[in-house]
Amino acid sequence: MTSTIVELGPVTLRSPIIGAAGTVGSVVDFVGISTPAAYGAMVAKSVAGTSWTGRPAPRIAPAGVGMINGIGIQNPGIDAWAAEVGPQIASAGVPVWGSCVGTEVEEFAIVSKGLEAAGVEAVEINLSCPNLHGHGLIAFDPSAAAAVVSAVRGAISIPIGAKLAPDASDIAAVAGAVAEAGADWVVVANTARGAAIDIETRRPKISGYVGGYSGPPLKPIVMRCVVEVRRAHPDLPIIGCGGVVSGEDAIEYLMAGANAVAVGTAHFAEPKVGKRLLAEIVRWCRKHQTGSVRELVGTVREW
């Protein structure tokens, strides 16, 4: 019997697979078409202090073998979210994590308090919001990222993760700053900025033109990010996230030093992907006489 339990800092997960934010709805509305038992946790779509309408359609489009999205973090605001989702969290059948976003440092703290009060088990801080004081992505700037994490750390007592950007110029420096500010783990990573054009209409494929690129082509880029963060911070818990579509993909992240793996885009084509991924991981472990998934973490060999 292969153990699928992994440790992520202060949290023990029954499975190394996590449902990535924005790809599993509010979790409570997704579990019915999914396979919640296969996941260690699922992360609800990011929520802000007030309702955001998001960008106009089209907001999502295929781009090569990946996908580009520019949703603009449409969300109902924390109060409406807590009223609607909160009462269903305890019966979701999977640990539910919240994801907070905002345009001001204080907004992140307010949202995280609302998420904690609503009953989530952990809060992910989405640092890939482009709007904070008009300065690029928070996740590009170690001190801006640390300020947000520190405010959230001061506001709530449940575990927190900081979600980083794969196109930061020095992701290891950002990871160090958020860890210092109190993040229990880092999520490596969000989408990478991308763009795509429909050459027949000559219009961008999404209304915002530049959006977040996700799916299989992201994996080697995010793997590089995991390698850099793991080398710089040997003890910092990491969730690897980018392009996972198979158990083998997840194992690659674990070997590189990720403690768990989040899956996003794969849910759109295959809502029950979590069950398949976990079965593939377990099959690989059996074939390679590995009694526990956690034994895989960081086992990459020197060339």
Ligand SMILES: Cc1cc2nc3c(=O)[nH]c(=O)nc-3n(C[C@H](O)[C@H](O)[C@H](O)COP(=O)(O)O)c2cc1C
């Ligand atoms: C349609 C869509 C919506 C997303 N919304 C969010 C979000 O609300 N908050 C967040 O932190 N990440 C969001 N993401 C990013 C994913 O959680 C994930 O980090 C990214 O897609 C990379 O993983 P993947 O290649 O497995 O999709 C979204 C991704 C997609 C495709």
